[in-house]
Amino acid sequence: MYNGELIEKTKGFMDPEEGERLFQLALDASSRGACLEIGSYCGKSALYMGPACRARNGILYSIDHHRGNEEQQPGEFYHDPDLVDPRTGKMDTLFFFRTALSDAGLEDTVVPLVGGSAHIARFWTTPLSLVFIDGGHTFAAAYTDYVSWFSHVQPGGFLVVHDIFEKPEDGGQAPWYVYETAKKSGLFEELPRTKTLGVLRRYHPGELPRDLPS
Template sequence: MSITLPINIDSVKGFLAADEGEALYQYALTASKLGPCLEIGSYCGKSTVYLGTACKENNRTLFALDHHRGSEEHQLGEEYHDPDLYDTSIELMDSFKTFRTTMRLADLDDTVVPIVSSSLIASRDWATPLGMVFIDGGHSEEAAQTDYRSWSSFIKPGGILAIHDIFPNPEDGGQAPYNIWKLAKASGLFEELPTVNTLGLFRRL
C-alpha cells in the first residue's frame, strides 16, 4: 500500500479490499477539497479510516451515516452475523461502540461526524453540498435505491460518487448496488471512472 494510515487497517472489521480502500482515499483526497464528504454504511469504520484520513489532510469533515443495526446479512442467523456486535440485552446488532473505538484509535474524532440514523431520515432536511458520496449501506433493492436517490443530487460538480459491491454477474453477488451503478451511468449526470475491484466510481459533471 502506498498510503500511510493511522491504524492497522487489518485490525478493523469490515468487507473492503485494500485496493478499494486505497482508491477511496485517493479520490477523497481530491474530492474533499470541493466540500465535505459522506459515507453511507460505516459498520465498524474500515472505509471511514480511509476516507477520514484523506479528509483530515484537507481539514474537511467526513459525515459517517449508519444506523449501526447491521444490514440484512448481519442479522442473527445470517451469513455475515458477528456475535461480537450483537447486543443480547436488546437482541439487536449494534456496531456503534466498535465504530467509535476505531475512530478514537485512528485519531479521527475531530474529522468524522457520525450520523446514527437511517439514510432516508438523515437526508430529509439535508442541505449541504458534498465533495464525495460513498454508498455502501444496505444491499436490498429498496435500501440501495433510497441511498442513491436521497444523496446523489448533493454531489458538487467535479465531485465523486462511489458505490461498493458492484457485481455485473449475478452469480458473484447481489444486484442492488449494480442496479444503482447503472442508474448513475444512464443519468447523464456523471462521467464514469474506472472500476476498482468491486468499487464503481463516477465524477459529477
C-alpha cells in the same frame, strides 16, 4: 496517510485496493467540500477516507443506524455474534465504530450520523464533494440511498458505489443496478473502477452530454 495495521484489525469488508482508491478519491474531493459515506459498520472505510479528509482540513460525515444490514442479522451469512448487544439482543456497531475513530485520532474529522439514510437526507442542504454508497444491499435500501443523496453531489464531485457485480453469480445486483441507474441519468461520467468499487464524477453544467437519456 492511513493506519494499515489498525485497518487490518478493524471488522469490515473493504478490500485494501478499494480502500486505497477511496483514500485517493477523498484526498481529491475533500479539498473542495464535505464527504459523506452511507454504511459506517465498524469503521474500516472511514479509516481510509478520514485521514484523507484530515490532510485537507476537511470532514467526513458517516451515516449508519448501526443495527446491521439485512445480511448481518442473526442466521444470515455475514452475521457476527460479537457485534450483538447482550442487553438488547440486537446488532450494535456504534461502540466499535467510535472506538476505531478514537484509535485513529479521527474524532475531529469523522462525524457519525446515527439513523437511517433517507431520514437524515430529508433536510440535508450541504453540497458534497463525495458520496460513498455502501449501506444495505437490498434493492430497496440501495436505491433509497441513491435517490436520497445523488442530487447533493456537487459538480466535479464523486458518486462511489461499493460491491458492484455485473453477473448475479458473482454477487448481489442491487449496487450494480444503482450504479447503472446513475450512469444512465446523464449526470455522471464513469471513471475507472477498482475491483467492485464503481466511481462516477458529476459533470459540470458545461460538460453535460448533448444526448441525455429520455
